[in-house]
Amino acid sequence: MAFNDFGKIFRITTFGQSHGVAIGVVIDGCPSGLPITKEEIDRELAFRAPGNNPYVSPRKEKDEVEILSGIFEGQTTGTPIALLIRNMDADSSKYESTKDLYRPGHANFTYLQKYGIFDYRGGGRASARETVARVAAGAVAKKLLSHYGIMLCSFTAELGGIAIEQPPFSCLTELKAKVLKSELFCPDEKIEAKWKEKINEAKADGDSLGAILQAVVTGLPVGLGDPVYSKLEANLASAMLSIPATKGFEIGAGFLAAKMKGSEHNDAFGTDEFGNARPVTNFAGGTLGGISTGLPLTFRVAFKPTSSIQKVQKTVTVHGEGKEFSLPPGSRHDPCVAIRANAIIEAMSALVLADALLLNRCAKL
Amino acid sequence: MAFNDFGKIFRITTFGQSHGVAIGVVIDGCPSGLPITKEEIDRELAFRAPGNNPYVSPRKEKDEVEILSGIFEGQTTGTPIALLIRNMDADSSKYESTKDLYRPGHANFTYLQKYGIFDYRGGGRASARETVARVAAGAVAKKLLSHYGIMLCSFTAELGGIAIEQPPFSCLTELKAKVLKSELFCPDEKIEAKWKEKINEAKADGDSLGAILQAVVTGLPVGLGDPVYSKLEANLASAMLSIPATKGFEIGAGFLAAKMKGSEHNDAFGTDEFGNARPVTNFAGGTLGGISTGLPLTFRVAFKPTSSIQKVQKTVTVHGEGKEFSLPPGSRHDPCVAIRANAIIEAMSALVLADALLLNRCAKL
């Protein structure tokens, strides 16, 4: 596991397992002079944390960051920013009994085969708990982006097979407010109601659901992204597929583009209100040749249903013995992991974009 | 454009523009002792080259590699392998007239904004011509993989909205033979016939088509992939989205997983013929927690329709002047760029896997 870092200049290195002492991140390469507070980071952690509604895990991850280094008198100093989040609500005992079972949909199988050892408590490093470090780092990246007028919003776009209509992106503050008001981060109240039914059904059945999240970024200048292997969409795809439970990524028209004709998909060029050349439609989703066009960046991420379910599943032990396995009723798992992943998607997107923003300073003489 | 390299240990750096002197690649980190010949590389270049059938570009890219370094007496020496492919059939004159036009769906807009200068001839570095270097490097990576019994096959899975049935992956040599026999790299003859009709219609109309390609890799050991940011699927997603014209990536059930329940999507564990624990189904697509499970790796890539079409499109010049633009009839463009991208997908996959294979040697004490 040699590559627990992400980014080139604005680069994070994360550490920590689900039931270890702490989860943390070192942000290396953040420019000096950025004002950032513990409160701003905690706010993002809260966005990610399980809420107190019936649609997410009842675990209490009241996460709070400790700033260990890199910030002095309220500003970044250019030195590495280390952020620590202690693990609190971790009850490891219940993992003892299943530690020799390969759990369907889980990574203990591959970790054990690869490393010969696995911290089985709560999923170890393979647990989505790991993403709290990403969200903490993302808070700093978001602050940097906001300094340059760049804003991000991720929301749930499809759940249990029911999709929302594409919301308008003209005012992202408005969209973001709507999304944050929803327990499922859904900008459409009617659809949200249907999703809640779906979730209630799945929960009652001891089952789980998948979903698709969508992200929008506005305020990007033209020019972010470094072809050919660091195309903006390549870096975003890598970022998204590194999030636990993700199964797909698409930008702009995405997989639908495969069904379109060139004359339908090509975005014509025109001029914007300031006379700048810009594409007039946005099937491309905000990039051309891997470089941002100045139009909103839009992409979608597919999440598989939560692997931890209460239904009986077939499996084997590490000794090859066949077993049946099911989580006991009352297990504290999200019925749909995607919901809380909106915070992670925003964080990872912010990391990709902060890095691209800095790298772009080196493009011209 | 600081990141024209790909990979960590088995790492390539590519260079060259569409109408420049040459396209090339330096492969750094290939282990010593691998037998490889010019012919083996040329064979992969031929797989990528436009054929002499009506469904691809009539350009003559009779590509031939020159091995500049790194191979001695038929074997890799551990030193960097430099491969050069001279550009031949490049007629630059016809790009003169449109060099000040932002071409819909093309990258000259973003390149000019980012770099202030653009080699407009044939799309410059943003041209898919660049991928010939990836295919040359991929030939070496494939040879390395084949040494360890790993085999790859990419094929066209959907074109113009018509999809094939999932072919069997039990014998990849057979599938690969079928695919190579098809002018559209389609393993299903009946569907291929329908696609040809679609292509003929689009061509007659001066239009273009999108498609979805699918790749399968067999023979992978358990354990490839480095969580958490170098998950196998994250690296593959990055590799795929770095290919020109790609709009989406999905692994295993992919976007469909978002519509499934946990009880449907989770792959139960059993034992294989040798008594090894293995997932018994493969909705995951060959990884768990970003690490290969030993089952076939399967993923799909969405391609937009070719941007170069003969229909009239609206655009502006670099001076902001509105224009209409269309390619003259007889322009040498692929009606569906995805078809020839099968070679590129195999090459990029091989690069990701060769790298993961070497890195995995460092996982345990």
Added chain:
Amino acid sequence: MAFNDFGKIFRITTFGQSHGVAIGVVIDGCPSGLPITKEEIDRELAFRAPGNNPYVSPRKEKDEVEILSGIFEGQTTGTPIALLIRNMDADSSKYESTKDLYRPGHANFTYLQKYGIFDYRGGGRASARETVARVAAGAVAKKLLSHYGIMLCSFTAELGGIAIEQPPFSCLTELKAKVLKSELFCPDEKIEAKWKEKINEAKADGDSLGAILQAVVTGLPVGLGDPVYSKLEANLASAMLSIPATKGFEIGAGFLAAKMKGSEHNDAFGTDEFGNARPVTNFAGGTLGGISTGLPLTFRVAFKPTSSIQKVQKTVTVHGEGKEFSLPPGSRHDPCVAIRANAIIEAMSALVLADALLLNRCAKL
């Protein structure tokens, strides 16, 4: 300050300032299965810590590590190892009065110019306090090396212009024991006595001394090092010159080689006791072409005298005003920073070698 990481596969990222909350390190890429305890790390921290003798700083840096992640049931798991050392004995108040002065020989001048902000307390990130993280990481690297029979020893070779004779390297355990018995890490008791006089004189005078340290590594296999830009000596040179107060690096005969003839400097080849080809002398210092020869690796590092002195020095303020500056008598500074740097040299060498050892696994098919 984008590059607070060191190494390619066995890679560390460090963080923390002199008077911040904590100093720490994340080790990424350590193979799984390595047994390592808090005590083993603390022992190395003690080796670096100011002792209770008159020749080093009277500061109390009773450093103790907290293992935050990556170790489970006494073994590394392959996941990132995070180590934290809290800052204890830090009295920041006395730095208030001089925070606007550019201190001769210190980095607050360059940091302020580069970043526009500087955590002036105790030298901030530029303080040698930062190296405690390197020593903690080095403890893990040393454990890995010892698993493969590789041993390191750094000692003081010249101080205040007086040099020791080259000690024998045939039994490194013996040399190491001798070195650790000495308050100045000097393997020669008579010379040590002279050095102590020199230090006492300098201290009485409010002045400081420079020194040269030497390191020896035995048990290295042939083949470590990756030409051409990751030659073993290139990586060691980079590692050494990254240590605060270092001014030079030489391997083998070093600068003396420039005065020799080829017939004197060339190491003839013979065979060792096992019949293996080996150089019979070692002017080269253990490498050829950047790759280890299997002979002891020997190199030397020059340290400038401690910059913090009690003599009056000329300087200017951040506002350009001329000032005189001297540390008050009783300031807690090492009269010769090099002495305690022996621990740092061993740590950085171990990091370079652990990385080279892993990378070498990828050299051949």
Added chain:
Amino acid sequence: MAFNDFGKIFRITTFGQSHGVAIGVVIDGCPSGLPITKEEIDRELAFRAPGNNPYVSPRKEKDEVEILSGIFEGQTTGTPIALLIRNMDADSSKYESTKDLYRPGHANFTYLQKYGIFDYRGGGRASARETVARVAAGAVAKKLLSHYGIMLCSFTAELGGIAIEQPPFSCLTELKAKVLKSELFCPDEKIEAKWKEKINEAKADGDSLGAILQAVVTGLPVGLGDPVYSKLEANLASAMLSIPATKGFEIGAGFLAAKMKGSEHNDAFGTDEFGNARPVTNFAGGTLGGISTGLPLTFRVAFKPTSSIQKVQKTVTVHGEGKEFSLPPGSRHDPCVAIRANAIIEAMSALVLADALLLNRCAKL
């Protein structure tokens, strides 16, 4: 040999062996808009090439660059710049007879042990011939630096044990002119005469000489260098020790600093002619805390004597058989490899500084 690249943003990847088809380099990350011509690169290659005087090798390396990509209409485009130098005067036949001998001071021993295969002709990748690629890349880096008023000069400072006096650095154009006029790149005519005698003696004796080179860089802004592991001197040390035949690196007072007192070595601060704070002396050699101070950067590099000599040396074959070995009289080797390395030192320094210059754009908000 996974790391044939150097630099972070302004990054080179080189390839090629002594007697292969060609030597080359890909420069990735050079900003767009830099004017550069083939002639400017060829001029640097000539500076490195063996001259027609009796003090260097009589080989004819009339090196000429072919620009393969990255430059359009006389300017860099931001895309990778590939430069190729064909190998011409390579007579491989004479290496046949000694291919099974471990040659004292040469790397065929370590390469064969590490890789199991070695292109023995002319030293393969371990030959100094490889550095022609660095010099070609350095020409581009120098051009970038000159755009910002930064100038470099490397000269021979000691040869065969005889040292020059430190020349003045106030006008680097003058110094550079003097150096280029000298066949030994020596700024002092009287010392040059003595060196020539030494070289003639060594040649007559079939022996070789070592030397020390010194480099000076002027016009650097304050702020280049990225602590803590990418300190300017750490990157320079790594660059220098990656050059074949180098044995040591020192910056500023270097190893002499180890003999000095703090009160002697500390550079007091004052103000320059523009009222800017600056150190008034330069024992530090142009950096503090790894970051440039704005004063001239000065460092020295030790070179061992040429390993190829005509005297009889003891060695063994790859089969462990004892042999005597000597080059035949008339062999085309430099009596002192250091002389021609002045071009390489300037090139590698330029690469380090170009990279630091770009990275520094990301330091502040």
